[in-house]
Amino acid sequence: MVTGRQKSRTLRRVHRRTPGGKTVLHYKKRKPSKAKCGRCGDILKGIKSERPYKMQNMAKTKKTVSRPYGGNLCSKCMRAVIKEKIKQ
Amino acid sequence: MIEVGRLVVKIAGRDADLKGIVVEILENNYVLIDGQVRRRKCNIMHLEPLDKVLKIPKKATHEEVVAALKKEGIEVKAKxxxxxxxxxxxxxxxxxxxxxxxxxxxxxxxxxxxxxxxxxxxxxxxxxxxxxxxxxx
The missing domain is CATH 1.20.5 (Single alpha-helices involved in coiled-coils or other helix-helix interfaces)
Known part of the structure; x- marks a missing residue:
């Protein structure tokens, strides 16, 4: 019999292949929500969303975009913000 | 709007929000820019032109561009x-x-x-x- 926590969907299910060739179900905590643009709310591309213990060991390039406002604004909003800045 | 000596701001890529000058006009919507930005070929769509046009010779070197920008009060970091x-x-x-x-x-x-x-x-x-x-x- 499976335990109660394995019947609920609070944990996500990950298929893993063992060294013996069998596929096994692993139960892991769900990933946090994806990063969003601070201006329009679109999902930001190129930014990983993982649990903090994985984010710690990740390279900086996987967590940000190498552009001013990278990781905070989407590219369209960044352009708009810069143009507004110029007009002022 | 785009001409040699035009002061521009780059609005795409890692050099975005940096100022530069149009050094040379290339084929099909492409120009050569230099200044705070890296000296490189650039699409006009990725530039926001400003009001000022600086006097520089055609195909000016990086040093000439830096000197022209300095007169306008824009400093360029030496790389x-x-x-x-x-x-x-x-x-x-x-x-x-x-x-x-x-x-x-x-x-x-x-x-x-x-x-x-x-x-x-x-x-x-x-x-x-x-x-x-x-x-x-």
Missing amino acids: KKKEAEKGERPRKQRKTKKKEVAEEAKEIKPKEEKVKKETKVKEVKKEKPKKEIKDKK
Whole structure:
């Protein structure tokens, strides 16, 4: 019999292949929500969303975009913000 | 709107929000820009032109562009020193490695000769008993 926590969907299910060739179900905590643009709310591309213990060991390039406002604004909003800045 | 000497702001890529000057107009919506941005070919769609047009000669060098920007009160950080340091470091390492390899090759050569001599001696020893066996038969 499976335990109660394995019947609920609070944990996500990950298929893993063992060294013996069998596929096994692993139960892991769900990933946090994806990063969003601070201006329009679109999902930001190129930014990983993982649990903090994985984010710690990740390279900086996987967590940000190498552009001013990278990781905070989407590219369209960044352009708009810069143009507004110029007009002022 | 886009012409040689036009002050522009880049609005795409890692140089976004940096100022530069149009140095040369290339084919099909492309221009050569320089200044705070890296000197490079750039699509006009990725530039936001400003009001000012600076006086620079056609195909101006980076130094001429920097001098023109300085008059306008726009300072450009010097990057050449860092590039020079980066270029020299790996070259030095390569030279040292090659020397070591050459020295190792010299050391190995006498060892190989010794081995060859030993093998020759062994071959002679092996041949002798074979002959004896044939003689017995």
